[in-house]
Amino acid sequence: MMQERAFRYGENDRGLGMLTLPEHTQNAPVVVMFNAGLLYRAEPYRLNVLACRRLAEIGYICLRVDIAGKGDTPARKGLTNRESVALDWRYIKQSLIHQFGERNLIIMGLCSGADNGIKIAAHDKDVKGLILMDAISKKDKGFARRALINKISNIYAWIKLPERLIKTIRHLLGNESHLEKSIALRDAPNDQDLQQCFTNLTSLDGRILAVFTSQALYHYNQKGQFSQAMEIAGMGQICEEIFWPNVQHLYSIQEHRDRLLTVLGNWGKAHFDRFRTKEPM
Amino acid sequence: MIEPFFFKQNLLFGCYHPAADLDSRRLLIICPPFFDDYRRSYRALSDLANACAEQGVHVLRFDFFGTGESQGLLDKATVSVWKEDIVAAIEEGVALSGADKVTLLGVRFGAVLAAQIIHTNVKQYIFWDPLASGASYLRWLDEVNDILRHQHWQLSRDVNIPFEDIAYENFRMSAVLKNEIAALAFDQSAIDKVAESCVITTDPLIYDAKVYANCEFPGLRYDWPAYHDGIISPKPVLEAIGRRVLQ
Numbered sequence: 001m002m003q004e005r006a007f008r009y010g011e012n013d014r015g016l017g018m019l020t021l022p023e024h025t026q027n028a029p030v031v032v033m034f035n036a037g038l039l040y041r042a043e044p045y046r047l048n049v050l051a052c053r054r055l056a057e058i059g060y061i062c063l064r065v066d067i068a069g070k071g072d073t074p075a076r077k078g079l080t081n082r083e084s085v086a087l088d089w090r091y092i093k094q095s096l097i098h099q100f101g102e103r104n105l106i107i108m109g110l111c112s113g114a115d116n117g118i119k120i121a122a123h124d125k126d127v128k129g130l131i132l133m134d135a136i137s138k139k140d141k142g143f144a145r146r147a148l149i150n151k152i153s154n155i156y157a158w159i160k161l162p163e164r165l166i167k168t169i170r171h172l173l174g175n176e177s178h179l180e181k182s183i184a185l186r187d188a189p190n191d192q193d194l195q196q197c198f199t200n201l202t203s204l205d206g207r208i209l210a211v212f213t214s215q216a217l218y219h220y221n222q223k224g225q226f227s228q229a230m231e232i233a234g235m236g237q238i239c240e241e242i243f244w245p246n247v248q249h250l251y252s253i254q255e256h257r258d259r260l261l262t263v264l265g266n267w268g269k270a271h272f273d274r275f276r277t278k279e280p281m
Numbered sequence: 282m283i284e285p286f287f288f289k290q291n292l293l294f295g296c297y298h299p300a301a302d303l304d305s306r307r308l309l310i311i312c313p314p315f316f317d318d319y320r321r322s323y324r325a326l327s328d329l330a331n332a333c334a335e336q337g338v339h340v341l342r343f344d345f346f347g348t349g350e351s352q353g354l355l356d357k358a359t360v361s362v363w364k365e366d367i368v369a370a371i372e373e374g375v376a377l378s379g380a381d382k383v384t385l386l387g388v389r390f391g392a393v394l395a396a397q398i399i400h401t402n403v404k405q406y407i408f409w410d411p412l413a414s415g416a417s418y419l420r421w422l423d424e425v426n427d428i429l430r431h432q433h434w435q436l437s438r439d440v441n442i443p444f445e446d447i448a449y450e451n452f453r454m455s456a457v458l459k460n461e462i463a464a465l466a467f468d469q470s471a472i473d474k475v476a477e478s479c480v481i482t483t484d485p486l487i488y489d490a491k492v493y494a495n496c497e498f499p500g501l502r503y504d505w506p507a508y509h510d511g512i513i514s515p516k517p518v519l520e521a522i523g524r525r526v527l528q
Contacts, residue, residue, distance in 0.1 A: 001292075001352055006285040016283060018350060038512055040323045042350050045316075045451070049350055072283055072296065072327050154441035214436050245440045252429050254453045 002053050007063055009095040015088065016072045017041060017065030020052040024059065029104040029275035030096055031055055031131070031268075033064040034113035036250070040071030044110070044250040047257055051108070054261050058268045059276075061100060065092060067116070081187045085116050089124070104128040104275045111186070111215075111249065118189040122196040128206040128275060130197075131264065134213055134249055136188045137220040138229035146221050198230050201238060207274065208239040209267045211260065215249035240267060283331075287352075288343075289369040294350035295343040296327075297377055298334035308380035308402075309333050309526055310370050311342045314389035316452055317425065318505060319349065321513045322388060329519045336527050339378035343370045345394075355454055360394070360415075360461035367398050375402055384526050387411065389505065390418050393467045399475055406478035407525050408469070408493075409518065410505060415465030421506060425451050428508045469493050481521050497521055 007017040018041065022028055033048045035041060041064040042049045052062035067088045069075035076084050096103065106129035107117035114135035121127040151157045157164075189197070201208060210227075212220045220226065223243040227235040242263060244256070251257045284297040300307070311326055313319050330340040344351040345366050347358035371383055384405040387395030392411035412418045430449035437444040454462075472478045473494060480493040483505070488498035499521040503513060 004287065004294075004350075013282070016285065018285065038324075039320065040327075043320050043323075045320065046349065071324065072285075150441050154438075156438040157441070214440060217440060245442055246433065246437055246445050248429075248432065248436070252451055253433070253447070254450050255447045 002056055007065065007095065009065070010068070010073070010088065010091040011076075014074055015066070015068065015091060017063050017092075018052075020056040020062040020064075022056045022059045022061060025061055025100065027103075027277040028059050028061045028100075029106060029128075029272070029277070030061045030063065030100065031106045031108055032092065032096075033062065034107065034109040034116050035065075035067055035070040036110035036113050036133075038070065041066045045252065045254075045257060047110075047251055047260070050257070050261055051264055054265050055268045058265065059272055060106075060268060061103070063092075063096070082119065085119065086123075089120050093124075093126070102126070103277060106131065106275060108133075110134060115186065115188050118197045119193050121201060122189070122193045125200055125204060128201075128204060129271065130201065130206070130208045130210075131267070132208065132210045133260075134215050135210060135226075136194070137210075137212070137216065137226045138191075138194065139219055140222075140225050140229035143219075143221060143225065143229075150221070194230065195232075198227075198232050198235050198239075202232050202234045205274075206238060207267075207271045208235075209242070209264070210239060211242040211244065211263070213244050213247040213249050213251075217245060221245075283327075288373045289366065292346055292352045293343055293366055293369065294352075295341055295370065295373065296330070297374070298330045298340040298342075299378070300334050300337050300339045302337040305337045305339055305378070306380045307337070307382050307384070307526075308339045308341065308374045308378050309384045309386060310367070310374050311340065312367055312370075312385065312387040312391035312395040313342065313344065313349070314391050315345070315348060316422070317508060318389045321511065324512060325514045325519060326388070328514065329522060332519070332523055333526055336523070338384075338526055339374065339380055341370055341374035341377070345391075355452055355458070358458060360458070360465065363394055364397055367395060368400060371398075371400050371402060386522065386526070390415075390462075393418065393465050396467050396469065396472055397465070399472075404476050405525075406472050406476055407522055408467075408478070408480045409522060410483055410503070411467045411469075411480060413467055415462035419459060419463055422451070422454075424506075425508050479525055481518055481525070483515065483518060497525075 003021045005019050007019045009015040048064040052064055055062050066073040068084050105127045108131035109117045110133035114132040117130050223241050226241050227239040247256045288295055330342055333340050345363045347353040347355040382404045383402040385395050385403050386407045388409045390412055392408040426449055434444050469478055479495040481497050482488050483501055483503035485498055488496055499517040501515050501517040
């Protein structure tokens, strides 16, 4: 059975997370899993719990953590989301260093968790890896063409044309769709964050796993687009992209979650030696 | 401050909220709902636990075996194990707090399980939107699977890709577990013989039909059965439960 214990961080130790420990913690890298949207640290559908246990079997120290205002960690007042997440990260790192010493860090997150990971890695060179699920991707030159071809060749899109026209009219009248509203609410990384994050990781020879589902289709529609659109030399070599357009954003189907856990495990195994610190700590 | 820990031979995950009055002899044990219901109500139950602890009641929340942050996978879970989990949580909570008056709060399917437990320390039962039976719950879980299958079929058409021929299950459960769940019924009358009990419902039809002997409708309707990605933080319901716990 995996050893797990509570993790505390922040002002008066009010921040809460759970650590999953591998058999040997010496020089083990640390994976920090952020909340997905408003969900608590274990979710969606227990995915973070099982991901922690899968990666700890390989040798990673894993932390699933509630940042301020999520799950069991109280909210902070008077800070923007970006400021609060930056403060959370400072405290989380302090607590990790206190317990394990300096380690290579990998951040994993879905949706806003991925956004937070990118914003942090843009400014913290201790982050050597990112596992991004439905992160924001820049559109490359072929994005619009591919989207158009896909629509034109889709018989169902033609059948649904009247419905789409009504939606477009509503949009023009100011009645945005639920999806558009939720995207607008997302505190996504800006171009500068993206550039700095992936330039850093490429220069550090870090590693990225980027998984995209149907939720990303409004900005991502081809495997390879994510690193290609960034136009950073060498990024393609450190970034593994997975494109699952038939999977829902929150991995509501058990088989899809199992598939993701297999991918995570394989990626974790493939890069474990790279992420380990060279000397036992 | 919340104290997370493992108990029952380190199999079960619990969060203990000690009462502001450490000498309090009252303890609330929260039997959470399962699956999607739990995802939607986690923060609400955490807030409820904090509020009760501040008002002088110790609280223990826990995850059933094979769910949440407890150990194990669902394919190893059984209804008898889940019932044992509730008893273990009561005994762990009593040992931690020194309390001797226990309130058992069951939510949705957690209420169906809680209603099966008779324990000398349990003096009060509160059921939040209990399911009528295990069988009705299974029917609902099947409906969720059908909804998810339909959503994925629709998705494949929208994005112009072949529909995957896989099992569209939100959570995979063994046939044994399903049979055990199907055999469960929510029976408030059995509880009423041994302790005080009440139902808090967000369904006015259940309240109006007087389905349960001691039932309160706090004025808020909630669409538990409608599968969606939202989360719930129903202040009037939490206040109603809080009042009952503290009375």
